[in-house]
Amino acid sequence: MTPRKKTAQTAKPPKSVKPAKPGLTRDSIIAAAMAIIDRDGYEELSMRKLGKELGVNPMSIYYHFPNKVALTDALIEVVMSSIDLSLDDPGRATEERLLNAAYIYRNALLAYPTLIPAMAGRAPRTIPGLRPVEVLISIFVESGMTVDDAFTSMSVLASFVRGAVAREVYTELELQNAGQQESFATALAGILSPVEFPNLVKVDARCEYLGSEAMFDRGARALIRGLLETYVSEKEED
Amino acid sequence: MTPRKKTAQTAKPPKSVKPAKPGLTRDSIIAAAMAIIDRDGYEELSMRKLGKELGVNPMSIYYHFPNKVALTDALIEVVMSSIDLSLDDPGRATEERLLNAAYIYRNALLAYPTLIPAMAGRAPRTIPGLRPVEVLISIFVESGMTVDDAFTSMSVLASFVRGAVAREVYTELELQNAGQQESFATALAGILSPVEFPNLVKVDARCEYLGSEAMFDRGARALIRGLLETYVSEKEED
DNA sequence: ACCTGAACACCGTTCAAGT
DNA sequence: ACCTGAACACCGTTCAAGT
Numbered sequence: 001m002t003p004r005k006k007t008a009q010t011a012k013p014p015k016s017v018k019p020a021k022p023g024l025t026r027d028s029i030i031a032a033a034m035a036i037i038d039r040d041g042y043e044e045l046s047m048r049k050l051g052k053e054l055g056v057n058p059m060s061i062y063y064h065f066p067n068k069v070a071l072t073d074a075l076i077e078v079v080m081s082s083i084d085l086s087l088d089d090p091g092r093a094t095e096e097r098l099l100n101a102a103y104i105y106r107n108a109l110l111a112y113p114t115l116i117p118a119m120a121g122r123a124p125r126t127i128p129g130l131r132p133v134e135v136l137i138s139i140f141v142e143s144g145m146t147v148d149d150a151f152t153s154m155s156v157l158a159s160f161v162r163g164a165v166a167r168e169v170y171t172e173l174e175l176q177n178a179g180q181q182e183s184f185a186t187a188l189a190g191i192l193s194p195v196e197f198p199n200l201v202k203v204d205a206r207c208e209y210l211g212s213e214a215m216f217d218r219g220a221r222a223l224i225r226g227l228l229e230t231y232v233s234e235k236e237e238d
Numbered sequence: 239m240t241p242r243k244k245t246a247q248t249a250k251p252p253k254s255v256k257p258a259k260p261g262l263t264r265d266s267i268i269a270a271a272m273a274i275i276d277r278d279g280y281e282e283l284s285m286r287k288l289g290k291e292l293g294v295n296p297m298s299i300y301y302h303f304p305n306k307v308a309l310t311d312a313l314i315e316v317v318m319s320s321i322d323l324s325l326d327d328p329g330r331a332t333e334e335r336l337l338n339a340a341y342i343y344r345n346a347l348l349a350y351p352t353l354i355p356a357m358a359g360r361a362p363r364t365i366p367g368l369r370p371v372e373v374l375i376s377i378f379v380e381s382g383m384t385v386d387d388a389f390t391s392m393s394v395l396a397s398f399v400r401g402a403v404a405r406e407v408y409t410e411l412e413l414q415n416a417g418q419q420e421s422f423a424t425a426l427a428g429i430l431s432p433v434e435f436p437n438l439v440k441v442d443a444r445c446e447y448l449g450s451e452a453m454f455d456r457g458a459r460a461l462i463r464g465l466l467e468t469y470v471s472e473k474e475e476d
Numbered sequence: 477a478c479c480t481g482a483a484c485a486c487c488g489t490t491c492a493a494g495t
Numbered sequence: 496a497c498c499t500g501a502a503c504a505c506c507g508t509t510c511a512a513g514t
Contacts, residue, residue, distance in 0.1 A: 024497080047488060057499050059489085064497095068488065117355045121401075121408030130430070130438060137437040151441045152448055156402070156457030163359075163401025164394070170359030192368070199375040200368060203389045210390060218468075219394030226464025230456075262478080285507060295480050297508085302478095306507065 024056055026064050030074055034112075037075070041114035076119050081128035083108045085135040094143040095224055098157065101136055102220045105161045113169040119162070123155075140227075149231040160223050168212040262294055264302050268312055272350075275313070279352035314357050319366035321346045323373040332381040333462055336395065339374055340458045343399045351407040357400070361393075378465075387469040398461050406450040 032053045036045050047068060051058025065071040085101055092100075109116060124130050133154060140150035194201045210218070270291045274283050285306060289296025303309040323339055330338075347354060362368050371392060378388035432439045448456070 046486085048486085059491095059500080060498050062489075117358045120355045120358070121404035121406065123405065123409070127430075130435065134435045134438050137441070141437055147437055147440045148448075150437065152453055152456055153460075155405070155453060156398075156460065159401035159405050159457065160394075160398045160461070161401070162404065163397035163399070166359035166400065167361065167393070167397050168359065171361070192365075197368065197372045199379055199385055199388065200372050202385045203375070210386070215390055215393060218390055219397065222391075222394065222464035222468045223398070223461045224464070225468060226460035226462070229467070230460045230463060284505085286505085297481080297510095298479050300508075 024054065024060055024064065026074070029054065029061055029064055029071070030078060033071065033075055034078065037112060037114060042112075042118060043114060072118055076115065076122060077124070077126055077129055079108060079112050079115060079119070080122075080124040081126070082111070083129075083132040085132040088135055088139070090142065094139060094228065095221070097139050098136075098224045099217075099220055101132070101139070102157060102161050102216075102224075105132070105158065106165050106216060109162065109165045110169070113173075116162075116166050116169055121162075123158075140231075143228060144232040146231075153227045153231060156227065157220075157223060160219060164216050164219055168216065171212060262292065262298055262302065264312070267292065267299055267302055267309070268316060271309065271313055272316065275350060275352060280350075280356060281352060310356055314353065314360060315362070315364055315367055317346060317350050317353060317357070318360075318362040319364070320349070321367075321370045323370040326373055326377070328380065332377060332466065333459070335377050336374075336462045337455075337458055339370070339377070340395060340399050340454075340462075343370070343396065344403050344454060347400065347403045348407070351411075354400075354404050354407055359400075361396075378469075381466060382470040384469075391465045391469060394465065395458075395461060398457060402454050402457055406454065409450060 029050070033045060033050055036049060036053055047061055048058045050061060054061075061071070065074070083105055085104060088097055088101065090097070109119070124133060136154040136157070137147070137150045140153045141147060145153065192201050192204070267288070271283060271288055274287060274291055285299055286296045288299060292299075299309070303312070321343055323342060326335055326339065328335070347357070362371060374392040374395070375385070375388045378391045379385060383391065430439050430442070
């Protein structure tokens with residue numbers, strides 16, 4: 001709050017391009033936060049713990065991020081940007097390219113499962129985060145859709161992936177919480193009335209239906225098929 | 239507000255089927271929590287605020303629920319159980335029945351948008367919560383699927399609905415935060431290079447693509463179509 | 477059986493102050 | 496410009512105690 005006399009003299013590099021003094025950086029903070037999330041999960045991340053992890057006063061973080069949600073936004077952007085669709089091969093069949101993209105998206109989300117609730121309905125809003133979006137849209141466009149239908153299709157496919165991965169993660173978490181004890185399916189089977197739940201009872205009886213990944217695979221394939229059949233206008237094979 | 243000693247006669251019913259003394263009930267706690275969520279959103283729900291809402295010591299709640307996640311589980315069950323598919327009409331076309339079910343699921347989730355992150359990948363685990371699941375499976379079965387494929391299809395459709403609704407809610411929230419200022423789409427359009435983002439730039443140029451509900455509709459239809467075409471074995475029309 | 481009060485071990489955030 | 500310390504207003508939860 002002092003008047004601040006501005007440049008006592010050349011004394012300091014007048015136009016150094018970067019201050020280059022940090023010690024604490026946005027990036028180092030993000031890295032430390034990711035380390036905590038990797039180790040203990042997102043729900044264990046606190047500003048104070050993060051300060052400790054960085055060997056720094058927790059309040060220092062507030063100089064680099066206005067608050068915790070801004071920090072969380074940054075963490076989510078890291079995950080979003082880790083989706084790399086640059087290896088997409090335009091030579092392959094449309095269905096394959098889309099399925100591949102869905103898997104890559106899925107794997108990126110699975111890498112930070114505890115972040116998933118926080119990511120909920122979020123769409124990427126930065127250049128690196130949008131790159132895979134562009135790729136996805138272009139695949140749809142190349143298959144014969146209008147840009148608008150391609151955008152919608154991309155959005156629908158992304159919604160499915162997020163929803164499916166969320167259930168995948170939650171189910172796995174439930175399974176390991178259940179531990180040794182009887183699977184939830186068999187537990188329910190004993191309770192459900194076959195009169196009111198004739199179909200569910202039959203599913204439970206097999207007890208071991210599909211694994212999460214197989215379910216994801218089938219869902220993604222069906223959705224892709226439906227999207228292509230619905231929005232690709234009839235045209236010659238080239 | 240007077241103490242009101244409640245029939246001093248008979249001393250006390252020795253074997254009354256229910257204690258019937260509560261004052262504080264699981265149900266009254268749940269109702270109060272829902273009221274807070276309605277008013278301020280789930281993120282504002284705390285045990286202490288809930289105590290105040292009930293006019294009771296916050297710690298009393300711990301007699302009825304072991305902790306906050308157990309309470310949250312109960313709240314989620316309320317939402318899950320509010321999904322009422324009992325009006326499903328087996329006379330209508332399969333696609334219509336499924337689309338209708340998807341909409342009902344969607345509307346139930348939209349009623350408590352702030353609860354959505356907490357609901358993430360959750361599947362219902364109580365009788366009333368499972369009723370709509372049974373209905374959905376039966377629709378697929380009646381259309382000609384095996385029980386297992388029907389289960390998978392139901393699960394896939396549910397994943398899509400949750401994913402789509404999550405994005406819907408988040409997008410709406412972003413829009414109202416943006417308020418008067420230029421829409422995100424147009425803001426991005428100025429930033430994105432048409433060389434790197436040829437398709438996205440075109441989408442943004444129109445600026446106003448589809449609304450959330452229209453997107454949901456198209457996604458649900460495409461997914462339903464894909465599921466039916468993929469898993470309904472060829473058979474005569476009856 | 478049902479509820480209370482005090483206490484514990486945490487949170488996120490603000491802000492004046494240090495260098 | 497970058498970091499610190501103390502303080503504020505909260506949290507969820509435990510537990511001995513009240514009725």
